[in-house]
Amino acid sequence: MKEGPDIARVAALLGDPARANMLTALMGGKALTATELAQEAGVTPQTASSHLAKLEAGQIVIPRKQGRHRYFTLSGPDIVEALEVMMGIANRVGHNRVRTGPKDPELRRARVCYDHLAGDMGVALFDGLSKRKLIKTDLNGVALTDAGVDFANGFGIDLAALRQNRRPLCRECLDWSARQSHLAGSFGAALLDRFYDLGWARRMSESRIVRFSAEGEQKFRELVGD
Amino acid sequence: MKEGPDIARVAALLGDPARANMLTALMGGKALTATELAQEAGVTPQTASSHLAKLEAGQIVIPRKQGRHRYFTLSGPDIVEALEVMMGIANRVGHNRVRTGPKDPELRRARVCYDHLAGDMGVALFDGLSKRKLIKTDLNGVALTDAGVDFANGFGIDLAALRQNRRPLCRECLDWSARQSHLAGSFGAALLDRFYDLGWARRMSESRIVRFSAEGEQKFRELVGD
DNA sequence: TTCATCATTCGATTATCATCGAACTATGAA
DNA sequence: TTCATAGTTCGATGATAATCGAATGATGAA
Numbered sequence: 001m002k003e004g005p006d007i008a009r010v011a012a013l014l015g016d017p018a019r020a021n022m023l024t025a026l027m028g029g030k031a032l033t034a035t036e037l038a039q040e041a042g043v044t045p046q047t048a049s050s051h052l053a054k055l056e057a058g059q060i061v062i063p064r065k066q067g068r069h070r071y072f073t074l075s076g077p078d079i080v081e082a083l084e085v086m087m088g089i090a091n092r093v094g095h096n097r098v099r100t101g102p103k104d105p106e107l108r109r110a111r112v113c114y115d116h117l118a119g120d121m122g123v124a125l126f127d128g129l130s131k132r133k134l135i136k137t138d139l140n141g142v143a144l145t146d147a148g149v150d151f152a153n154g155f156g157i158d159l160a161a162l163r164q165n166r167r168p169l170c171r172e173c174l175d176w177s178a179r180q181s182h183l184a185g186s187f188g189a190a191l192l193d194r195f196y197d198l199g200w201a202r203r204m205s206e207s208r209i210v211r212f213s214a215e216g217e218q219k220f221r222e223l224v225g226d
Numbered sequence: 227m228k229e230g231p232d233i234a235r236v237a238a239l240l241g242d243p244a245r246a247n248m249l250t251a252l253m254g255g256k257a258l259t260a261t262e263l264a265q266e267a268g269v270t271p272q273t274a275s276s277h278l279a280k281l282e283a284g285q286i287v288i289p290r291k292q293g294r295h296r297y298f299t300l301s302g303p304d305i306v307e308a309l310e311v312m313m314g315i316a317n318r319v320g321h322n323r324v325r326t327g328p329k330d331p332e333l334r335r336a337r338v339c340y341d342h343l344a345g346d347m348g349v350a351l352f353d354g355l356s357k358r359k360l361i362k363t364d365l366n367g368v369a370l371t372d373a374g375v376d377f378a379n380g381f382g383i384d385l386a387a388l389r390q391n392r393r394p395l396c397r398e399c400l401d402w403s404a405r406q407s408h409l410a411g412s413f414g415a416a417l418l419d420r421f422y423d424l425g426w427a428r429r430m431s432e433s434r435i436v437r438f439s440a441e442g443e444q445k446f447r448e449l450v451g452d
Numbered sequence: 453t454t455c456a457t458c459a460t461t462c463g464a465t466t467a468t469c470a471t472c473g474a475a476c477t478a479t480g481a482a
Numbered sequence: 483t484t485c486a487t488a489g490t491t492c493g494a495t496g497a498t499a500a501t502c503g504a505a506t507g508a509t510g511a512a
């Protein structure tokens with residue numbers, strides 16, 4: 001006992017409902033102000049301020065001052081990873097929130113998972129790219145095929161730039177709502193960016209929902225080979 | 227807000243020091259009894275029982291009754307993953323436990339990370355296999371090379387059997403003590419098993435420490451090309 | 453059966469912490 | 483300057499939950 005790093009301190013910081021709501025909101029990838037986070041968490045600004053001070057002291061979030069606002073972001077990809085894993089666990093053991101709001105169906109359909117597409121359409125994307133043999137999955141994980149490289153270039157994705165990053169190009173990410181994998185990694189993020197740029201989809205404000213336009217969805221269906 | 231699975235409930239279960247200590251102990255891979263876990267956590271049996279009831283209700287651990295003992299194990303690999311990620315975060319932000327016991331140096335040298343080798347020697351293994359080009363790391367992660375496959379067969383590892391499993395063969399796992407990657411996945415686990423079988427090393431009881439014999443260490447050094 | 457050990461339940465205590473009202477500071481706009 | 487908004491600090495309140503002593507049930511050993 002008394003071995004190693006202190007998990008409890010980190011876990012306790014994620015273990016309060018108000019803080020968990022804030023962090024989940026920050027998984028959207030956008031920096032949010034203290035008041036926005038207070039609303040997300042459903043608490044008063046005073047309470048939110050106290051929570052944010054704790055999260056900041058624990059180096060879970062990083063504040064950035066701009067004018068009279070303070071914008072908060074998650075302190076690193078490891079935080080995202082931790083939240084993702086815990087969502088997977090919570091989903092597996094059936095720890096869903098008591099009230100599932102009206103936004104729930106849309107969320108399960110298409111949402112942003114920090115920077116890539118998740119939900120049913122995220123899973124469809126993964127399956128579609130696999131079926132078209134643009135990505136392949138083996139025991140070592142997911143990888144882009146030669147055909148996939150050609151596709152990426154044709155689709156307007158600069159693979160060379162992505163490779164600059166230390167981050168893996170392709171990564172599986174367990175989708176808590178669909179119980180299947182969707183595509184993460186820098187390639188997954190780049191795909192979603194292209195969907196935005198092409199006008200196929202856009203982020204709903206104040207939410208993780210990704211809404212596709214009619215044409216956008218049709219193009220998407222063609223892409224995944226439906 | 228009010229979207230998705232309830233992270234907070236899971237995180238709160240991991241967020242108590244006593245429970246975190248218990249779970250860390252279970253990362254050793256062995257099933258432990260309630261009293262053993264009470265000792266690990268540094269609390270009385272009554273308190274431990276209360277914690278274990280909570281963990282069981284939250285499906286974080288699974289009890290198995292045997293005689294008058296109750297043996298507990300982690301409920302799935304996702305729990306291990308969550309604990310690992312949180313250790314990484316805790317280490318990054320410097321949340322180490324206040325008292326670092328006398329076992330600390332040995333732990334940092336060689337310990338079991340659920341089922342594979344971690345610590346300095348775990349990192350040395352990863353580096354050694356890379357240098358000998360038995361494994362390779364690219365943007366898609368770690369993979370066994372052709373030479374690596376030959377090596378595994380010669381070393382007494384049944385890759386065909388490992389492939390039965392859905393689990394990835396090779397996986398990087400961030401070592402919290404060395405701040406570098408060591409080798410996880412079913413191949414990583416199989417390697418450690420062989421070290422045990424060959425008598426190179428053995429598990430210390432009541433701890434995650436892996437202790438190498440003198441000859442064992444020498445063989446290990448040859449293996450990693452020192 | 454009798455005894456010892458493992459584990460749980462109950463009850464009481466204690467400490468921690470989330471919460472919010474009120475007051476205060478800081479920044480920007482008019 | 484004056485006003486409005488963003489955010490924090492302080493203090494009080496209330497609820498939750500961790501802890502352990504004592505008692506109870508359950509299993510195996512003698």
